[in-house]
Amino acid sequence: MATISRWTLAFFGCALVALMLALVLLAFGYGYPNTSVGAPETLIVVHLITIGWLSVLMLGALLQFLPVLVGRELALPRLAPMMLAAIVSGLLLLLSGFGGLAGWPGQLSDLMPWGGALIVAGFLLGAIILFTTLLRSQSLPLPAGFVAVALMSALIAVMLGDTLASVLAGMIGGDFSVALVTHGLPLHAAFGLGGWLSLAAMGVSYRLVSMFIVAPERTGVLPRTTFGGALVALALLCAALGVLIAQNAPWPTGLGLAALAAVAAVVAYLGDIVALYRGRRRPKLELHMAAAIGAFAMLGLSVAALIWSVAAANQLGVVAAVYLLALGWLSGLGLAMLYKIVAFLTWLECFAPLMGRTPTPRVQDLVREDRALPGFVIYFSATVLGAGAVVFDADKLLQVAAALQLGAVVLLVHQFYRARQLADLPDPWRAHPRPRVLTPATRPRSFS
Known part of the structure; x- marks a missing residue:
């Protein structure tokens, strides 16, 4: 259904x-x-x-x-x-x-x-x-477990963020405010980018990747290691937050152990994704799944950059790693999945009710991969360029990279819009009534 x-x-x-x-x-x-x-x-x-x-x-x-x-x-x-x-x-x-x-x-x-x-x-x-x-x-299947833990991390992240906002607005003072601004920002980022967004992306991607490339859902040691490592990392982050609140001081040992657990989880996850791709039954990858490989590569690159930067005490490297994590891994995966999801929802709304009564197009007929491919190539290339600009402190080059990323996103958004407008459908179906751009039919419909 x-x-x-x-x-x-x-x-x-x-x-x-x-x-x-x-x-x-x-x-x-x-x-x-x-x-x-x-x-x-x-x-x-x-x-x-x-x-x-x-x-x-x-x-x-x-x-x-x-x-x-x-x-x-x-x-x-x-x-x-x-x-x-x-x-x-x-x-x-x-x-x-x-x-x-x-x-x-x-x-x-x-x-x-x-x-x-x-x-x-x-x-x-x-x-x-x-x-x-x-x-x-x-x-509760394993992907849903990722989502459940991610939601708990999201609540911690936004409540910690609201507390930080109160400190910056001058509503909370004293030693606690100084400690929170000094040591709480990394925890806020870890719960948000790591616990909430990355874990949710992992959970959803486990299901979508296996569905889109027609591969058996993963079971065994690697997915359990990914989930277990993430749980350990978040538990240690919660403990570090508790220490910060109780003592107005960080807990470096706990943060270090959390980082090790998180790295183990990412390594296991990427290994599992490689196994998913190798075990697929669909030999030719559609564009969104090929583009997702770029996002997975960005995750590995960001973790490697973060490890190196922390070991070398290189602040610019840490910023570049976060840049790759947010705009490479998470944003890249989001854009790749949107390319398929927008077309899928459009097909579901327009053509699923007609199945069995008249010929219907494929979901893939709603998009033109040759038009969207340059957008993904430019986006991921510009993201790597931007990370390099951060490392070498080249502010003008970072602006160029951001402009290229913006151009790529605009190109992809135009392709999403064309899918909603049924603009790329073959002639037999092009005359079908167009759906609304941002909302489907007035009443939600279920098709089975």
């Missing part, structure tokens, strides 16, 4: 706008490296990417694909637009607060905690929808 989530495409649309805004700012030299990593200008770009793009994208994808993982319909779907509205409005307030810190006229830094609270509320609504869906399932 496949059920259309009415709001998934709206989530995707908002997410892509946030990504393009962030890349525009980077292309014009706004934020790092022209300001420090922790400067308000940089925080604007970072939160556009992590919340506006990656988190909204992931939540929208989970609304559609978590029911596929557990074999149950989505619970409480009417809360989805409220979740999207809370997160988007909260992000706007948060960015306005950062703008106040940066000296923008008419912007108030006092808005940051309120923006953070709205974001927390949005994530809580998302957790209610998704956890209720999980609890209704008779069993």
